[in-house]
Amino acid sequence: MKTVTSLAANPIFYLGLLVIILAIFGFQLGAYSRINNLFLHDSSSQNKIVVNTLINYGNGTSTWHNKTDVARTWNFYDLTISIARVDAVSSVGVGNEHFIQAIDGVRQAGRFYWTLWLFCQKDTAWAASPVGADLVKLINGQSLAWYYQGPSSTDPATWQPPIPGATKVSICRN
Amino acid sequence: MFAALSLGTNYALIDIPNVKLMDALVFLAAFLFGLKVGVAVAVSTWGVYGSVNPYGQDDLILLSFLIIGECFYAVGASVLKRTTVAQDLLGAKRGYGRFSLVVGVTGLLATFAYDLMTNFASWIFRTNSLYAAFLIGTVTGAPFSLLHEGSNLVFFATVVPSAIIAARRLGRNASTEPRTK
Numbered sequence: 001m002k003t004v005t006s007l008a009a010n011p012i013f014y015l016g017l018l019v020i021i022l023a024i025f026g027f028q029l030g031a032y033s034r035i036n037n038l039f040l041h042d043s044s045s046q047n048k049i050v051v052n053t054l055i056n057y058g059n060g061t062s063t064w065h066n067k068t069d070v071a072r073t074w075n076f077y078d079l080t081i082s083i084a085r086v087d088a089v090s091s092v093g094v095g096n097e098h099f100i101q102a103i104d105g106v107r108q109a110g111r112f113y114w115t116l117w118l119f120c121q122k123d124t125a126w127a128a129s130p131v132g133a134d135l136v137k138l139i140n141g142q143s144l145a146w147y148y149q150g151p152s153s154t155d156p157a158t159w160q161p162p163i164p165g166a167t168k169v170s171i172c173r174n
Numbered sequence: 175m176f177a178a179l180s181l182g183t184n185y186a187l188i189d190i191p192n193v194k195l196m197d198a199l200v201f202l203a204a205f206l207f208g209l210k211v212g213v214a215v216a217v218s219t220w221g222v223y224g225s226v227n228p229y230g231q232d233d234l235i236l237l238s239f240l241i242i243g244e245c246f247y248a249v250g251a252s253v254l255k256r257t258t259v260a261q262d263l264l265g266a267k268r269g270y271g272r273f274s275l276v277v278g279v280t281g282l283l284a285t286f287a288y289d290l291m292t293n294f295a296s297w298i299f300r301t302n303s304l305y306a307a308f309l310i311g312t313v314t315g316a317p318f319s320l321l322h323e324g325s326n327l328v329f330f331a332t333v334v335p336s337a338i339i340a341a342r343r344l345g346r347n348a349s350t351e352p353r354t355k
Contacts, residue, residue, distance in 0.1 A: 008262040014272065017279040024286050024323060032316035089189075097317070130297075130314040155233055157300065170300035171310065 035135055047072055049140040053083060054117075056162045057106050058148035076116070076129075076136035076144055097134040103146055112150035117162050119143035120172035127169050128156035176203040176211075180219040188228060192322040196223075197247050197288075198329040201281060202337050204251035212248025217241055239295035243288035250284040264342065274335045281330025282323055289319040 007013050051070045056062040065083040077098050080086055087102035100114045101107060108114065116129040118136070126145065129136055136144070145162035152158050161168040180196040187194055196219055204212020220241045224232040232240065254260050259276060263269035290308075293315030297307040312319075 006258055006262060008259045008266070008269065008272065013259070014275060017275055020279055021282060021327065024282060025320070027286075028316050028320045028323065031313045032320060034313045035316065130310065131317075135317070153233055154229065155236075 035131060049138060051079060051138050051141075052143040053079060054143070054145035054147075054162050055084060055103060056145065056147040057104070058112070058150075059106075062162075070138055072138070074138055075134050076138060077133040079138060079144075080133060080146070097132050100133065100146075103148070106148050110150065111152075112148060115147050115149055115151070115156075115159050115162075117145040117147060118172060119145070120169060122173045123167070123169045125167035125169040126161040126163070127172050128159055130171065176200070176215040177218045177222075180215060181222055184219070184223050192318045193325040195329060195333070197244070197285065197326055198281065198334050200244055201247040201251040201284070201330065202334055204248035205255050205334075205338055206341055209248055209252040212251055213245050216244035216248055220244055235299075236292075236295055239292055243291050246284040246287050247281070250280050254280050264338070270335065270339060273339075274331045277335045277338075278327050278331030281334065282327045285323045285326040286319075289315060289322055293319065 048069050049072055050066075050068045053065045053067065054062060055065070067079070067083060070079060070082075074082075077088075080100070080103070084103050085105065086100060087107065088098040088100045090098055100116075103114060106114075116133055116136070117126045118129050119125075119142070120127050138144075147160070147162035149160055151160070157170065159168075176199050180194075180199045183195040183199070200212050200216045200219070203215045220237065224237045224240060254277070260273070263273040263276065290312065293311035294304075294308045295311070296315070297311040298304070300307070
């Protein structure tokens with residue numbers, strides 16, 4: 001055994017390590033705080049907003065829910081559980097997010113599962129949401145969709161839009 | 175053995191996204207047995223886990239990025255092992271706490287690099303520019319990155335140094351035991 005020497009004995013070195021830890025978590029928290037305003041901006045100041053939701057059950061049945069009294073503070077998960085019977089598991093991850101397993105009794109099975117879509121006003125096209133329902137902040141006049149399908153891969157580029165034949169983009173223009 | 179442990183713990187923790195012991199095991203394999211072993215564990219684990227996964231199969235491009243990213247842990251371990259800081263702390267009488275911090279930060283840096291690269295890779299063919307892919311990948315991946323980096327900081331600061339120190343003690347004891355002919 002020997003005593004600690006050189007850099008390993010320098011307190012400044014360990015202070016530097018702590019700064020690295022703080023810098024990395026600061027960076028990620030900063031990125032996390034940008035999620036809600038990365039894609040969509042809402043200039044409306046109303047407390048209640050109007051949101052249209054399409055649920056495509058993947059068996060030829062689709063239902064539109066045109067809801068006019070949605071609280072501004074809701075996210076898409078809150079909206080979904082207010083318009084449909086939802087079975088979801090809560091993740092222990094950041095923000096206590098939910099993984100949707102079934103909507104109105106239509107349950108994920110094999111490679112079939114529920115995909116989440118946003119309608120992009122500027123593109124007049126649908127885009128697969130890059131984040132989960134809990135992280136989708138609702139804006140006035142917005143249209144969203146759930147589509148039950150069995151894509152060949154987890155890559156959203158291979159998914160079909162919730163309305164057959166509708167235009168699809170990879171991401172909404174801001 | 176490390177690859178089997180990684181796969182076993184990955185499937186056991188399947189319901190907790192981005193919290194996995196695999197990264198720590200790859201790091202440990204490289205630290206104890208060298209870079210080649212660490213890289214082999216990373217490649218073989220992802221080869222199976224990326225193909226047989228209840229959340230779906232990874233496409234080849236994303237899988238390539240995941241494998242390269244996983245190798246960061248092996249490289250990090252290999253570099254750390256060669257540093258005088260690690261050698262000094264491992265040989266010191268009371269260097270364990272500081273060694274934990276050093277290993278924790280090394281693991282955190284490797285995880286940060288892994289997350290930046292794989293989040294970028296997820297968007298590389300879905301955006302108009304590399305900058306947009308980096309920006310969108312970083313922002314949309316942030317919740318998962320936070321969880322991944324937080325859990326890895328804990329694993330790397332506790333499990334990995336304990337295992338390294340235990341392995342060194344075992345090795346030392348084994349080498350000083352009397353041998354029978």
